[in-house]
Amino acid sequence: MAAEAVLTFAAEGILKKVLSLAAQEFGLAWGFKAELRKLRKSFTEIERFLVDVANQPQEKSKSMEEWVKNLKDIAEDAEDVLDEFEYEVARRKVEIQNHMKKKVLNFFSLSNPLAFRLQMAHKMQKINASLVKLKSEAPLLGLVSKNKGATPQGIRWDRQTDSRIGRDGITVGRGEVVTKIVTTLTDSKYNQENPAVMAIVGMGGLGKTTLAKSVYNEALIHKHFETGIWVCVSDTFDVDLILLKMLEQLKPANAPSSKDNREALLKFLNEELKDKRYILVLDDVWNEDSGKWKNLMECLSKLYSAAGSKIVVTTRSGIVASISEKLLPRHDLEHLSVDECWSIIKDGAFLNSSDHITHEFQTVGTEIAEICGGVPLAAKVLGGILRTKKSIEEWSLFKNSIIWHNLSKEEDRIMPVLKLSFDNLESPSLKQCFSYCSMFEKDFDIQRENLIQLWMAQGLLHSSPGKRKDMEDIGNEYFDILLQSSLFQEEGIFVKRYKMHDLVHDMAELVSKSESLTGDLRGIGNTNEIRHVARVSTSVLDKLPERSARKLRSVFFNDGEVPRNILAWFKALRVLNLSNANIEEFPISVGRLKHLRYLDISKTRFKSFPKSIGKLYNLQTLRATNCAFKEFPKELQNLTNLRHIYFDESTKFPQGISRLTCLRTLPYFSVGNEIGCQIEELAGLKHLKGELIIRNLEHVKNGEEAKKATLEDKKEICHLSFKWTKDRSITNNNEEGDVLEGLRPHPGLESLRIENFMGDKYPSWMILLNNLKEIQLLGCDKCEGVPPFGHLPNLTELKINGMTNLTCLGAEFYGYDLDHNVAKTSKEKITLFPTLKVLHIVKCNNLIEWMEAPMMSTQKVVVFPCLEELDITYCSKLRNVPSHFPSLQKLVINYSDSGTPIEEISSELTTLVSLEIGGIKELTCLPKGILKNNNNLSSLRIRECDDLTCIAPDVFGSCGSLERLFIGWCKKLRHLLDGLD
Structure with missing residues (x-):
């Protein structure tokens, strides 16, 4: 189905590599220039024949398929050979940097240069001979050499996208059905069976899953059911696996991670669901065996859940519906x-x-x-x-x-x-990117960055001619096109998640069928065509012939044992995922994987890395989170092509990170005093993107040293954190202030966090970062004031925590002077904190006053127009606060000596949805208006208010929307109002 697309791109990819490698001097030094030129010429000519493959009549399909397969095999052999050259180039550069040789080296001199030369020459000659033969066969098959048309081989770079990309429109026409199902599920007359079961039935693509999600996300469902669980069942109906997936959704501590012990699974499920009314969605069920369904229901009936729990099943099969539905009416979706x-x-x-x-x-x-x-x-x-x-x-x-x-x-x-x-889809490479997604199981949460890194490792991301773009940028554009084409679906509001519809996943499996193995070997005609293996057991891998194993490009190990010697077979691997694998010792043989570009060892138990990881010179992505080992080996600095590394904050990074100049992702950098650990190591990492946390900044001596990090030049870092060690001794506050001043970031920064800073004032550059959306100031207990942030046009979240020297938030806090200077010649109103939605002021124990913003006689001043959440906790001395918060929905005030703050804040409030009050010593009665004036208040929590004697007269009658009420540990509160249900 996708043979032409896949193989055209294979030829393209080789051609690009040939052109790139032919420009390097090693070709001249070793006499391969002529062979490389032949290779380039042959691929260019064969590419023209490939254009005509799709035009051939059906009766020639077998011979065409054989010819294309041969081309693909030869192209892959050529790619491997050229990859070996790239590997040797990288190895030579590393060895020169390591000063491993004291004299000038000829190329490839570490190994036997003559042997390497003869070996590579032989491989190249053999590949060129095969290409000559293949080229001679093309006319005999009726293929005509044709120039490629104007169809772009990259993506269309000017393609329009918009913010609605990936928005799901399948709920159109289903509003009444959603309402009907929600009403049924929340109706108490269906509580006789526990749990009761409803089936939603319809053909593929009719919107069953989307309908179920709409129901699942309804506010009334969230209110009625205490717990919601969603499990995609798909083709395999395994009762223990379903129980395990339910438990994974509930995330209890110390829960079993294996489905092998049903009693343990039920024990933890029972602890999580005891006395709770839950709703369970079993999506995409195919099981027509009533015995298996009965087995599952027997397990669920053992749970001591509250009456009224419900199960919703989505299925294409009427038989599935008939054996599963219990008490609740079934819903057949209409067209x-x-x-x-x-x-x-x-x-x-x-x-x-x-x-x-x-x-x-x-x-x-x-x-x-x-x-x-x-x-x-x-x-x-x-x-x-x-x-x-x-x-x-x-x-x-x-x-x-x-x-x-x-x-x-x-x-x-x-x-x-x-x-x-x-x-x-506009290019063969984009089609190949789509087909690669068959590696993931149905309903899998696709992580955008991870998928792009996998595409990158397979060599699927190339710039169009004349364009110079990062592979990651091309991958993002590919991803957006797949979203726009509805081959991916976007879910989630605050945290974006991506999935493939089950039918789209079937399509991906169809177009990648000969190349991908995602089950057992039954039905696989020719294992020599398999290139990617996922979701298979080690026993299946053991059955692969060695010749087939040597051609594999991707291996995703399933949970379980990994034989120590099995990796020695996988000579051509680009992707190795050992995440969750049951391995006690890291396989030394990984160092032999010259082509490896992606390695995931997350959630593994081995305690140390072998030095051989330093030989993975082509590695681009290393994922090592939630691991047992404590530090990387020093040989990590040899991975000069590494672009993305993920690890835990506690994992020690070796010296010499400055050599990893290709890095885009670096979550943490710990400053040290030793050479190779100092702040200047960051200077050469010019391509860093995303988030960076710089720790142990007390080791930076002064501002001049801090400037050597050149953070201002790293324009693609969006989130930046500066951390000093807590409870350290300090002799000079000014030096620490100079250091922070010297760490000036670029003006486009979106998020800034400063932690345990001991200077007495914040840097001057903070108020110039107009792109900032989030600011966190944590444990900066020597600072006596907060910078003026009120003028920042994009700031949505501000958290101030642990500023024990802060006594007053005055006029300067609002950035009034800055806005006034801009607006004084204009009649426009001044808006302070124009986009701020969340404000937390916590553990500021000496804060006494938070002043109102200054008003003007000539211009209108608007303050906090969008603030929705205000949290004031452990500010025991605070007495005076502002009173005007026109959009406030959530108010938290905890552990204050005075009741004045809540009285002042609540005096004009009408928009509250949630109120939490705790530990307010002088509070005897809630302010009169706080409940009466906030008609949308749905949650009220009051605790540890020792002097509270009454709530408020005549208030609960006006709180018709109140859904959650908690009052506890208020010693003097004797009773609530009469008539309160």
């Missing part, structure tokens, strides 16, 4: 109308579907909507395809091509539509 399908298509096809759409587009679009047959997934995918087609002529041609695909049969409609979306 959407043509208008509803057109609405989904419009949402995907146009940047703004509310804009005026011409009659021509409306007519053709409605005809395409009719072809969808009421299936929302088909409409969503077609909308994504149509976004790339800008003219009415393109729409009409596309409509005719859909009709030509004969999508009249309902059961055959979805996969052809997904095939169209796959065919519409």
